Amino acid sequence: MLPGKAPIIEIKNVSKEYRMGETVVTALDNVSLKIFEGDFLVIVGPSGSGKSTLMHIIGLLDTPTKGAIFVDGKDIRLLDEWHLAMLRRNKIGFVFQSFNLIPTLNALENVLIPVEPLPGSKEKFEDYAIKILRDVGLGDRMRHKPDELSGGQRQRVSIARSLINNPEIIFADEPTGNLDSKTGNQVIGLMRDLNKKGKKTFVIVTHDQSLLDYATRKIFLLDGKIVKIEENNKRK
């Protein structure tokens, strides 16, 4: 984080409450956070601490009950569903724990999914998609369907998919959660390279302590509150 630089996304005093029958569950309680370009932010906390909710709110998928969200300094509370989708399409990539690849499409087609609704997307983006797949080490697996790929390879397809729209910021929810430690480490290494060499900003929600070593900032979450933020100067 460079001092004085404007954050890409900022949340201010954000709370999120759910109704579960009669009781109100507070998933997030007055949380504020700024994300800067080049960040490799790792959010850790036990199950139910509100990690995923926090990520969904910063990722513009969910709306807070209270508080404000700024994207490039602009308050997005007044934007409708369509504009939020456009912001996600243009600025944000998502990587999921269970990959969420479409089983009937091959790796290349899955990578093209975010831009699929754009007219002429295949012509415009196919070369780029091939390049990304080569970069993530799947140059020889492009025509394989998800069920013909290993878990680590699927997660790399999923990361390639998150890059197709050349996003400023990539959100990853438990990206190593379904992988063994060896392939998990390869996926972590890939994300770190994308961060260091590709200048991509990452926000990663995880249980995986080994990810903390790569973080530029570590966020510790408990019961919907940020209990600690740590700058990591000895980053791997």
Added chain:
Amino acid sequence: MLKLALSNLFRHKLRTLLSVAGIIIGVASLIALVSVVDGIKAEIQDALSQAQGARVVPLNATDPIFTNLDEGWGEKLDKIKGVKIALPNIIQLAKSIEGKPVGIEGTRVVGLDVVKLSSASGSGFSGELLEGRDFRPSDSGNYVAMVGEKIKDDYGKFVGSKINVNGTQLRITGIYTTGSDLLDNSILMPIDAARDVTGFPQGKVSFINVQLEDPSMDQEVVDRINLLYGNEVKATSLSDFSGQFGVIFDSITLLVVVIASIASIVAAVGIINTMLMSVLERFKEIGALKAVGWTNDNIMRMILYESFFVGVIGGVLGAATGIAASHAIKSFGLNSVVTPELFIGTILGSIIVGVLAGIYPAFIASRMNPVEALRYE
């Protein structure tokens, strides 16, 4: 996105096939039924279009086969202005030919006044003589017959051979064709022979076939007859018949279309059910699509494309099945015609049913909350 939608349908091939089957059955049965109605209609119209002049039947007559009229009407009608000649006719269904009972195809025995006929222009429909000769006055009282081409083919007859109708032998003197199977399935003979063969009452005829000096004056002559004798007989111009048949067949077609619409509603409910199931199954996947920047409209479009394809596949396969069924019906002897309107109309109809059935599932999918979908990872 079209390719994606199509590939989504292939995930559960059996399920897709079953919902497509709903459309196939609807479209195929519609095409088969309407093609038969259209075929019979075309055949009757074809037969009627060859008829000229007018027909005089007893008042309240239903079908000429079941009515009779005094023979004397022939001469009465001859005197009416505009009438060239009034030909008494007997029409009855043959009971047996060559000793075999006649089936549903209904071969008709037609008795003609061969003496009067010689001064008329044919017997009421413009047949073409293929072999032998036409009737002449000296045939009167003889057991001779002219048979249609269909009879010739069905029973292997030729000029000079005998044909046994209802147990009576007749000698074939001529073979004709009209181009219409319905009219070619007749055995023409002098009126006395017909009365004997069918046991028709003496002095009676089935109807009077009125030929006109000027065929375009048919309505005037019909009006004149009805004005003079309207309390005893009813005259109808033959060109009117085809119009009346048209009305009857239009209502039959309408009935078939109503039945088919009910079938399409059933098919649509099937599609809605299948699409809803498939949408709910893909809850997480749709959530992920939204997360990576798909709008609600994009999701809606994808689901609508899927149901569109169900309609297209169902329509095309259904039309193909329907045409095959229509051909099969034809081989049983019933005429059937698949008109281009029917073909295109049913395919378009099933596409519309497909898209309409997709609207609700597409709406449900587009409103899915991506956070709900992704929360339980």
